[in-house]
Amino acid sequence: MNNKGPLKGIRVVDLTSMVMGPYSTQIMADMGAEVIKVEPPTGDNTRFVSKGPVPGMSGVYVNVNRGKRSIVLDLRSDEGKQALEKLIATADVFIHSMRGKAINKLGFSYDAVSAIKPDIIYTNCYGYSRRGPNADQPAYDDTIQADCGLPHVQQLLTGKANFVGTIMADKVAGMTALYATVMALFHRERTGEGQEVEVGMFETMASFMLVEHANGALFDPPLGPANYHRAVAPNRAPYQTKDGHIAALVYNDKHWAAFMDAVQPEWQSEEFDTLEQRANRINEVYGLLAETFKTRTTAEWLELLKELHIPAAPLRTPDELFDNEHLNAIDFFETVDAPYGTVRFPGVPTWFSKSPGKVAGPTQALGEDTDAVLAELGLDTPVVKTGSDTI
Structure with a gap:
């Protein structure tokens, strides 16, 4: 854990999975927060989606979950729920990426969590806002890219509808969840009030896309279609x-x-x-x-x-970034030794003169910190139902 970062002293209970939420909390960890990642007995699916040195440690997972403590709880059991309640009582932030119905069914809605810790910041990471007709609709990066118009503007540019070559919706929404959570913490610092925060991938990407593509459609009546012609000019290419x-x-x-x-x-x-x-x-x-x-x-x-x-x-390849003269001159990459080998992490992209960020540490094996975290809460480790995919 980074003991100098601007979020030093903040404890985050992280019930997120895949990329949007974990990317948000990874940045929190690098900035000094203590992030406790709560996983189901089967683990976050991202543990298995790309190459890694050992099973359950894929490159994607390792990168967005570095420096977090990993505990396993089966929230279908009373023991698991009681352990999470104890943990919530010690936390500043509770963040999850389950659909609204799922988190409510488990008994950890905002009302339930704030009853345990009234000043908590409770951040929901959703595909779509609960306030609209698409609430509880499942969503992934590809479907959100399609819904917000990204493949369409790619078609205007290249002649073929296509996704962009990075999981942009996940990452932009993750950064949005980060700044929304930190803003709520700042409000709490001034007023003492906790609150509920909601971040939808679709709403985030709609806002992101319309920064420039709103164009003439921004006005009433519209002065033209919603696209920024320079960005989609067919001859715009390297x-x-x-x-x-x-x-x-x-x-x-x-x-x-x-x-x-x-x-x-x-x-x-x-x-x-x-x-x-x-x-x-x-x-x-x-x-x-x-x-x-x-x-x-x-x-x-x-x-x-x-x-x-x-x-x-x-034009460079992603591989070339690891030997980039500028990045190496500013010590961008940080080497961390872990039980599964040496990892060269892309480092913190921001710079602070008084409270610098730093790669928070290695990524933990599934449930590696369960015993220690629960012991700190005065609890025995609960029996976990193997094969459960519910946290």
Whole structure:
């Protein structure tokens, strides 16, 4: 556990699974909170979804559950429920990702939990808000991407409806659950009041998508369709060079003028001089730039664009991030020794001068901390029904 982080002294009871909730609480742990992950006897399904050094320790699970204490409770049993109630009494945050009906059936609704700890912050991580007709509808990243329009804008961009190549909905919603929980803690710090917080993946991604894609549809009456034309221009893609590809944004007027002076392409014209002119014909502009970038190597373009202070980067693979010069210079990766081997974790992306974050520690085996945590509460370890998939 990080003993210097800004969340030092905060205890989190974590009943989340998969990625949305665990990613949120992983950041809490790195920022100093004591996170106690409560799992069913079968474990979080994410333990088994990707490669790992031993069974139950997949890379995805290990990354988003690092530094947490792991306990196993069967919440179908009276013993398991009583143990969780004792734990709640010591907690600052209770966070779960079960559907509303499921958590209520177990007896751990907000009303029940706040009766045990009135000032607790109780965060619900849902697919859809309980306040709408889709309440209790199951949801995963792919279905939320589809429902919020991501494959549609990919189709506008590439001609084919497709998901983006990362579990964006899970991760964006996880960060939203984090900031919502911390805001509620800040309110409690000022007023002493606990409260219930709800974060829906769908609502989060609808808000996220409409930041730029609301566009003309933002106004009443609408001034155009809900899409940001630069983002979905068919020619918006990494530029092919003589020997590879490059991403570059020759965008504002200063960058444009510098690029035109340095490169002087044959198609240079006053009709593209202003940002407004280029924005109105952005797909054509991207096409013209694409032809120009074919004339030099990636290294030649990177050198020139750096000289002109124009944003540019080569195309990299995720594997290359582990040997990235910038990331290694700032000690981004943190090496942690664990019983199942050495792990090189991607570190904390934020920096604090007084209360820095830090990778909270290794990821625990299923139920590794059950005895210790329950002993701290003055309880014996309850008998766990093997094969149960209910926490």
